[in-house]
Amino acid sequence: MVNRVMILGSINVDSIYQVTRFPQPGETVAVKQKSYAPGGKGANQAVAAARSGAKVSFIGAVGADNDGQEMVKTLAENNVDTSKIAVDPDNGTGSAVITVDENGQNDIMVYGGANQAMTTVQLNDLEQELAGTDFIVAQLETPQEVTLAAFKLARQQNVITILNPAPATDLLPELLEYTDIIIPNETESSLLTGISVNDEPSMLQNAKFFKSQGVKNTIITLGEQGVFYVTADGHHGLVPAFKVKPVDTTAAGDTFIGALSSQLSPNLGNFESAITYAQRASSLAVQGMGAMPSIPLAEEVEKALGSQK
Numbered sequence: 001m002v003n004r005v006m007i008l009g010s011i012n013v014d015s016i017y018q019v020t021r022f023p024q025p026g027e028t029v030a031v032k033q034k035s036y037a038p039g040g041k042g043a044n045q046a047v048a049a050a051r052s053g054a055k056v057s058f059i060g061a062v063g064a065d066n067d068g069q070e071m072v073k074t075l076a077e078n079n080v081d082t083s084k085i086a087v088d089p090d091n092g093t094g095s096a097v098i099t100v101d102e103n104g105q106n107d108i109m110v111y112g113g114a115n116q117a118m119t120t121v122q123l124n125d126l127e128q129e130l131a132g133t134d135f136i137v138a139q140l141e142t143p144q145e146v147t148l149a150a151f152k153l154a155r156q157q158n159v160i161t162i163l164n165p166a167p168a169t170d171l172l173p174e175l176l177e178y179t180d181i182i183i184p185n186e187t188e189s190s191l192l193t194g195i196s197v198n199d200e201p202s203m204l205q206n207a208k209f210f211k212s213q214g215v216k217n218t219i220i221t222l223g224e225q226g227v228f229y230v231t232a233d234g235h236h237g238l239v240p241a242f243k244v245k246p247v248d249t250t251a252a253g254d255t256f257i258g259a260l261s262s263q264l265s266p267n268l269g270n271f272e273s274a275i276t277y278a279q280r281a282s283s284l285a286v287q288g289m290g291a292m293p294s295i296p297l298a299e300e301v302e303k304a305l306g307s308q309k
């Protein structure tokens with residue numbers, strides 16, 4: 001069975017500037033190299049889910065500009081249904097301006113643009129779209145009011161809601177009530193719960209906090225340490241990450257979430273095997289440069305899993 005996954009989220013075109021050192025306020029420095037990269041947590045997660053075989057649709061917005069057109073094309077080329085991506089005439093396509101110095105340190109400025117200007121008007125015919133959908137996945141690079149409204153509609157239709165609370169920020173209190181699975185990384189989790197994540201008991205405490213807010217399932221990603229999960233029935237465990245040599249960990253989390261949503265059984269009966277698949281996918285992603293280009297296809301993940309056995 002192929003999972004049907006709806007991603008509600010951000011679409012960005014990032015500009016990356018390489019400099020010798022960062023400019024001081026008022027100072028001009030030369031840029032050594034300039035490049036562009038498709039991104040946005042929503043777009044990355046959609047591509048990850050689609051490359052792992054899910055049937056993916058996207059709710060999002062781009063500006064009426066070249067970046068927007070290119071991103072819609074990129075998503076479509078990755079078999080993502082782009083028919084619900086709005087073109088915003090008043091705001092540009094979202095972007096991150098990333099400056100990297102010669103020590104590899106980075107400075108990032110984010111322009112929310114069309115992502116942040118999304119409104120619930122975009123959800124007008126969502127009920128129809130949700131029929132037959134297994135999972136809806138959202139992050140925090142688009143307005144929380146829109147996510148909350150979408151999650152409320154999803155609940156009515158028994159569509160499982162997945163929240164990736166990234167980048168970390170305060171949440172609308174009601175949002176967790178309508179979240180079935182929360183997937184933060186360790187920093188995001190401790191920021192939301194106020195409980196630091198350092199050992200298994202502290203992770204259980206984090207999950208307990210989320211449960212008290214209405215979220216039955218918690219998955220905390222721990223970078224190279226792997227993943228800690230707690231399911232609705234209290235089953236929990238730490239699944240170690242695959243040991244690899246990372247070259248660029250950008251979008252490790254996005255790959256994990258997209259891949260997971262493609263593999264989780266809609267009755268949530270296969271948490272551990274879906275987590276293993278998703279960790280294998282993200283372990284491949286961290287071995288390649290860039291966000292989207294390094295997101296693996298299902299065949300590559302299956303092959304890597306096979307050679308592990």
Ligand SMILES: Nc1ncnc2c1ncn2[C@@H]1O[C@H](COP(=O)(O)OP(=O)(O)OP(=O)(O)O)[C@@H](O)[C@H]1O
Pocket residue numbers: 185186221222223224225226227241242243244246249250251252253254256278279280282283286
């Ligand atoms: N160095 C690594 N080696 C192997 N697997 C990794 C490594 N880094 C990340 N992963 C895999 O990716 C998953 C998600 O990574 P992480 O917890 O760093 O997410 P994140 O902080 O959201 O990442 P990012 O913000 O870079 O996208 C991990 O649970 C792990 O399976």
